[in-house]
Amino acid sequence: MPYISNTDNERKQMLAEIGVDKFEKLVENIPQKFRENVKLQLGDAMSELEISRKISELANKNNAIVNSFLGAGIYDHFIPAAVDHIVLNPEFHTAYTPYQAEVSQGTLQYIYEYQTLICELTGMEISNAGMYDGATAAAEAILMAVRKTKKFRAVIAGTVNPDFIEVIKAYTEGIEIELITIPVKNGQVDLDILKTEMNDETACFLLQTPNYFGNIEDVFAIEKIVHATKKALFITAVDPISLSLLNAPSEYKADIVIGEGQALGNGMNFGGPLFGFLATNLKLSRSMPGRIVGATLDADGETAYALTLQAREQHIRRAKATSNICSNEALCCLAATVYMCLMGKDGMKKVAEQSATKAHYLANEIEKLDGFSRTFNVPFFKEFAINTPIPAKKIIEKLKVKNIFPGVAIGENMLLLAVTEKKRKCDLDELVKALAEVQND
Amino acid sequence: MTKTIFEKTSVGRTGFTLPQNDVDAANGIPENFKRKVDANLPEVSELDVMRHFTELGAKNHSVEKGFYPLGSCTMKYNPKLNETLVRNAGFSNIHPLQPQETVQGALEILFELQQDLAEISGLPAVTLQPVAGAHGEFAGLKIMSAYHKAKENKKTKIILPDSAHGTNPASVILAGYEVVEIASNEKGMVDIEALKNAVDEETAGFMLTNPNTLGIFETQIEEIAEIIHRVDGLMYMDGANLNALLGIVKPGEIGFDIMHFNLHKTFATPHGGGGPGSGPVGVRADLEQFLPIPQISQNNGNYFLDFGHKQTSTGKIHSFYGNFAVNVRAYIYIKMLGENGMKRVSENAIINANYILKKLEKYYDIPFNEYCMHEFVASGNWQKEENGVSTFDIAKRILDKGYHAPTVYFPLIVKEAMMIEPTETESKETLDEFIEAMIEIAKEAKENPELLKTAPLNTPVKRVDDTLAVRQLNVKFKIGN
Numbered sequence: 001m002p003y004i005s006n007t008d009n010e011r012k013q014m015l016a017e018i019g020v021d022k023f024e025k026l027v028e029n030i031p032q033k034f035r036e037n038v039k040l041q042l043g044d045a046m047s048e049l050e051i052s053r054k055i056s057e058l059a060n061k062n063n064a065i066v067n068s069f070l071g072a073g074i075y076d077h078f079i080p081a082a083v084d085h086i087v088l089n090p091e092f093h094t095a096y097t098p099y100q101a102e103v104s105q106g107t108l109q110y111i112y113e114y115q116t117l118i119c120e121l122t123g124m125e126i127s128n129a130g131m132y133d134g135a136t137a138a139a140e141a142i143l144m145a146v147r148k149t150k151k152f153r154a155v156i157a158g159t160v161n162p163d164f165i166e167v168i169k170a171y172t173e174g175i176e177i178e179l180i181t182i183p184v185k186n187g188q189v190d191l192d193i194l195k196t197e198m199n200d201e202t203a204c205f206l207l208q209t210p211n212y213f214g215n216i217e218d219v220f221a222i223e224k225i226v227h228a229t230k231k232a233l234f235i236t237a238v239d240p241i242s243l244s245l246l247n248a249p250s251e252y253k254a255d256i257v258i259g260e261g262q263a264l265g266n267g268m269n270f271g272g273p274l275f276g277f278l279a280t281n282l283k284l285s286r287s288m289p290g291r292i293v294g295a296t297l298d299a300d301g302e303t304a305y306a307l308t309l310q311a312r313e314q315h316i317r318r319a320k321a322t323s324n325i326c327s328n329e330a331l332c333c334l335a336a337t338v339y340m341c342l343m344g345k346d347g348m349k350k351v352a353e354q355s356a357t358k359a360h361y362l363a364n365e366i367e368k369l370d371g372f373s374r375t376f377n378v379p380f381f382k383e384f385a386i387n388t389p390i391p392a393k394k395i396i397e398k399l400k401v402k403n404i405f406p407g408v409a410i411g412e413n414m415l416l417l418a419v420t421e422k423k424r425k426c427d428l429d430e431l432v433k434a435l436a437e438v439q440n441d
Numbered sequence: 442m443t444k445t446i447f448e449k450t451s452v453g454r455t456g457f458t459l460p461q462n463d464v465d466a467a468n469g470i471p472e473n474f475k476r477k478v479d480a481n482l483p484e485v486s487e488l489d490v491m492r493h494f495t496e497l498g499a500k501n502h503s504v505e506k507g508f509y510p511l512g513s514c515t516m517k518y519n520p521k522l523n524e525t526l527v528r529n530a531g532f533s534n535i536h537p538l539q540p541q542e543t544v545q546g547a548l549e550i551l552f553e554l555q556q557d558l559a560e561i562s563g564l565p566a567v568t569l570q571p572v573a574g575a576h577g578e579f580a581g582l583k584i585m586s587a588y589h590k591a592k593e594n595k596k597t598k599i600i601l602p603d604s605a606h607g608t609n610p611a612s613v614i615l616a617g618y619e620v621v622e623i624a625s626n627e628k629g630m631v632d633i634e635a636l637k638n639a640v641d642e643e644t645a646g647f648m649l650t651n652p653n654t655l656g657i658f659e660t661q662i663e664e665i666a667e668i669i670h671r672v673d674g675l676m677y678m679d680g681a682n683l684n685a686l687l688g689i690v691k692p693g694e695i696g697f698d699i700m701h702f703n704l705h706k707t708f709a710t711p712h713g714g715g716g717p718g719s720g721p722v723g724v725r726a727d728l729e730q731f732l733p734i735p736q737i738s739q740n741n742g743n744y745f746l747d748f749g750h751k752q753t754s755t756g757k758i759h760s761f762y763g764n765f766a767v768n769v770r771a772y773i774y775i776k777m778l779g780e781n782g783m784k785r786v787s788e789n790a791i792i793n794a795n796y797i798l799k800k801l802e803k804y805y806d807i808p809f810n811e812y813c814m815h816e817f818v819a820s821g822n823w824q825k826e827e828n829g830v831s832t833f834d835i836a837k838r839i840l841d842k843g844y845h846a847p848t849v850y851f852p853l854i855v856k857e858a859m860m861i862e863p864t865e866t867e868s869k870e871t872l873d874e875f876i877e878a879m880i881e882i883a884k885e886a887k888e889n890p891e892l893l894k895t896a897p898l899n900t901p902v903k904r905v906d907d908t909l910a911v912r913q914l915n916v917k918f919k920i921g922n
Contacts (some may be wrong), residue, residue: 001785002777003518003709005868011789014796014869018812023788026795026812027689029660034690041560045779048522055773059531061546063539070536073760080457082487084528090505091498094519096845097715101905102897103502103840105443107714110497113446116917120480126916129715132572135760143615166757170583170733173756174617216474245468247476260760270547271537271761272572272768273717285914291715295918296910299895299903303442308910314575314611315851319620324611327573327705327720331713341446341490345482347457354462361466379471400540408538425463 002045067427068405071383071418072212073134073161074271075263077241077351078422083265083338093331097291101306102298107330108305111293114337121243121340122257123250124279128290130333131325134260135164137276138206138237139171140289140323141256144280145204145233146177147322148287153178153201157189159211160237168206177203187215187376187385191225198229204256205229208237210246213416214359214383215376219252227253233284240264240277240336242381245352256280265339266332275329275336286312289323354421355382358428362419365432372435375414383418385410389439399434406431442902443496446483447920456487481920500901501714502845508871510797512816512848512860513606513654515684515706520777523710523770532769537761541745548744551737551762554772555721558702561775561783562680563693564723568732570763574681575608577701577720578648580733582616583755584699584724585646585675587731591753594673596645602631604654604852606679618645625854629655629809631665640668646675646699651692652682652814654852654860656794666696675699675728683707684864685791685814688784698725708771719767731755735762789865790815793872797863800876804883808855816862818855819847824886825857832857834893835882837904841897842878 006014011023020026027035046054068076087093091106098104098111111129118127131137142154154172156165158181165181172179182194189207198205205226209217219236226234233255238246241263249257261275262268280288286309294308314321343351359382366372371389388395392409399406407417419428485493502509509516527533535544555567571577582599589596598619601609610620623639626632630653647669652658659665666676678692678700684707686692692700704710705718712718724732730753738747746762778786791814798817802810806820821832836846836859848860863872885892897904 001782003520004782004785004789004865005871006789006792006865010869011792014792018792018795018799020812023792026791027658027814029812030658030690031660031663031695034695038688038691038694040688040780040783042557042775042778042780042783045782046776048777051773051776052522052526054776055526055769056529056531058546058550059529061544061549062531062535063543064530064532064534066543068536068539070538072538074537076534076536078459080487082456082491086491086494086498088524089494089498090519091501091503092494093524093711093713094504094516095501095714096509096511096514096516096712098501100502100836100840100846101907102837102900102902103500103845104714105500105901106497107501109443109445109500110494112916112918116445116447116920117482119917120482120920132576133760136576136758161760163757163760167759170756170758171615174583174586174615176617216470220473243476244480245470245476246474248478248480251477267533267766268536269533270535270544270765272759272764273766274760275717282914285916292916294910295915296906296913298905302902304902304905306905306907306910308907308914308916310907311911314607316607317611318607319610319614321607321611321614324575324579324608324615325573326575326608327712327716327718329572329713329717330715331711332717334714338490338494341483341485341493342456342487343482344455344457344484345479346455346484347459348480348482350459350462353468354459356468356470357462357466358464360469361464364466379469379474381470396540400543405536405539421459421462424460428464 066403066405067430069407069417070405072408072416073260074268075418075420076268076422077263077420079265080342082342083335086338087331087335092334105305108293110334110337112295112305114333115293117337117340118277118279121240122279123248124257125282126285127277127279128288128292130328131276131278131290132329133274134276135167137258137278138164139168141235141258141278142168142172142204142206144256144287144289145235148284149203149231151201151203154203155180155182155197156206157182157208158184159189159213160206160208161212187213187378188217191221195225198225198232200230202229202232204233204235206235210239210242210381213376213385214380216379216381219247223252241352244348245356261336264336266335273329273332275332285309287322290325290328351421355419358423359384359419362428366435369436371439383416385414385416388413388415395438398438402434404431404434445918446485446493447918449489450484452484454484454486456485456490507843508867508875509845510847510861510863511845512862513681515862515864517709517864518866519709519711520774523773526773527766527769532766545744548737550769550772552739552744554768555737557775558721558723561687562700562723563691564700565726566729566732567721567723569721569768570733570759571720571722572759572764573716573718574701574703574720575612577722578608578612579615580722580758581677581699581701582612584728584731586616587755588728589645595643597643599646599648600639600644601648604854605648606681609648609679629657630659633661633664636665636668640672642672644672644674646677648677648679650679650682652685655809655818656813656816657809658814662695681706685787687787689787693725704767704771709774710767710770717764717767719764733758786865793863793865793867797861797872797876801879804880816860819859819861820855821857821859828886828890830886830890830893832859834896838882838893838896841899844875
């Protein structure tokens with residue numbers, strides 16, 4: 001039997017030591033009628049060779065080798081080989097949550113380093129050890145703002161990723177938080193309407209920049225509007241890759257910064273696992289959700305690390321916890337930590353710069369095509385929307401046979417395209433050529 | 442002590458390569474939206490990074506290093522094969538928004554996993570969207586809430602026993618309900634009278650871990666379910682302890698309407714130092730309409746993302762379809778074990794737990810001493826009273842012996858609790874050695890209590906001061922100082 005050590009003989013010996021003659025005696029207190037005739041239709045056990053064959057057949061049904069411009073929150077950035085070697089280290093991946101600090105210093109220290117890296121990127125003072133994904137991090141940030149301000153009204157930019165908004169709805173429905181969405185104006189949040197919606201009952205404003213359409217929001221003007229509102233907190237959702245090029249959220253005085261972290265060293269994996277990051281300033285630390293690691297000393301006075309501010313968490317505070325989160329996505333955060341260390345100061349900048357320049361090259365080339373234009377005439381980072389002369393879905397269908405995924409259809413005649421540093425000029429030109437031909441086919 | 446990676450920086454050193462940028466274009470970012478001061482990221486070589494993290498890894502206890510009897514967490518062996526197979530580019534490199542015809546293999550796995558979990562639980566509809574146990578609890582409670590809303594039931598509270606996991610009450614609050622906690626009876630089980638007193642027309646449901654957090658099967662489950670169902674409440678099972686039930690009973694057949702699975706416990710996916718896990722939820726047939734969107738369905742062999750129940754669904758609780766790569770690992774594990782293997786898992790988990798229980802009962806107080814399921818709760822009471830050492834001290838001494846400590850001070854209803862869960866993957870020799878170590882510690886507690894109070898001594902660091910970690914909050918390294 002795979003993965004079960006004890007032989008039938010050992011089983012017998014152990015049962016004898018326990019003082020029973022057969023296993024069934026151990027579960028006799030379970031009402032017999034529930035135990036009778038339990039069948040599991042799971043098929044016969046497969047050997048390693050058989051399941052390997054089956055899995056590789058299934059994987060082959062997925063088309064993973066394409067010229068893809070899909071993004072919308074999940075991005076295909078380059079991952080150095082060393083990242084996965086460290087993630088695969090069983091000392092990390094077969095460990096549990098670092099509750100016993102003395103035998104978990106490895107995990108605790110890398111989380112401390114992860115927190116430091118996130119603080120460096122965002123300019124914030126404190127980061128937690130990670131959340132499930134960007135969407136749940138956004139929802140938890142809103143809950144945090146509500147907790148801090150004791151106001152039950154949250155304002156959200158209509159330019160935020162719609163998946164985030166859906167998850168926020170699910171997370172805020174139970175405790176009856178009123179959600180207000182600010183309409184989109186030329187691919188950015190409508191500042192005039194934002195001004196009228198920010199009132200004294202408002203806990204926070206959630207902005208995404210670069211936003212769902214890839215556009216950079218006018219963070220400085222927005223900050224003024226948000227902070228003119230009594231107590232309201234300014235939450236921004238950011239692409240961590242953008243932060244080596246774009247303003248650190250601290251530069252525009254964000255109060256809580258969250259985002260999807262997958263782009264930092266984690267594969268796309270059909271959308272999971274992902275991880276969310278959440279950072280803020282120290283004065284909000286006690287309202288934060290999730291685990292936090294702090295540096296401290298051991299009995300010999302040596303530096304050591306431990307979970308800290310645990311009085312916020314469910315295993316201590318139960319119904320009064322700041323969140324119900326227990327497991328997070330630690331190993332994904334490890335991948336992000338290793339990635340940021342390997343790419344370093346220079347590499348992170350190059351990734352951001354190449355993604356942005358290649359995206360702008362592609363946008364310029366597409367604009368030269370008859371019938372195609374950029375949807376919004378505002379600054380963008382690595383992702384942008386285009387208007388298409390024929391329905392976007394049709395383009396996706398037609399380009400599929402050429403092994404090109406031209407982007408996500410976000411409107412009848414609108415495509416959202418993402419570009420990363422992995423794209424070569426020839427990949428971009430191939431898409432442009434295919435789009436040029438799409439009307440003729 | 443290992444220096445932080447930030448202290449290993451050397452200006453200009455790099456650990457990456459990238460192709461030359463072969464397009465000639467500007468980045469298009471207006472000056473005022475450009476970052477003013479660079480982030481202080483490390484500048485290190487690939488070898489620096491490998492050494493650093495290898496050194497850190499060596500400071501962790503892990504399943505592959507040694508026995509990990511952490512109750513409630515099911516620290517079983519995580520098969521290597523899963524790690525190899527899941528790294529196929531056909532899985533790791535697919536985007537969640539690809540055309541569905543180009544991800545048929547991925548959807549087929551998810552569809553089959555939904556079915557396998559339904560079969561194991563006896564709950565016919567399963568969502569794979571929740572990514573952790575507590576996330577599953579939240580999803581389950583949202584489903585419960587949607588059910589009551591659809592029936593126009595006025596429900597305000599959820600009942601749970603005082604032995605419940607901390608996530609249970611926290612999830613209840615997040616779902617918008619009040620928590621009603623009832624005391625357990627003298628056997629450590631649900632007190633039927635207390636339950637009857639707590640239940641009323643506003644009871645939305647009951648959350649129960651079964652076997653409970655003492656490792657005891659709730660024998661009165663039928664009556665409990667009847668009491669809850671009588672007021673149209675729903676029975677929620679926290680599936681943290683499912684490792685005891687595989688092929689022995691099906692939660693859906695013993696009165697539960699909703700449950701979550703912890704694939705990172707029962708189905709052998711790695712815990713990863715705290716995730717990523719996966720927390721699918723199973724429900725009885727009439728609740729399927731409330732599951733998060735999308736479900737994975739199939740039609741004549743074509744698999745698809747099914748948004749058909751959008752109107753009744755509780756919506757989305759994660760960006761996409763849950764932790765796909767974790768789900769693939771669980772799928773492989775289930776296929777490798779099949780029906781007989783699955784049943785064998787629970788049998789051996791139960792035998793292993795009872796074996797340790799039997800061998801330790803003379804040395805440690807076992808407050809609820811009967812045959813346990815896959816885990817049991819011992820107490821450091823005797824050592825505390827007789828030798829002045831606490832469970833905390835015992836746990837630290839266990840670390841010295843090369844083992845991870847049991848879960849301590851939980852459940853809250855047992856003083857000085859030590860919850861021990863060996864799992865089925867451990868051999869008799871390993872258990873014998875652990876038992877010896879525990880007996881030795883009981884002896885040390887009598888003969889040399891100071892030794893326990895200063896433990897651990899053989900670990901990478903000595904006893905860690907976690908109150909100082911709160912008092913002098915230091916949560917990021919000061920780079921450049």
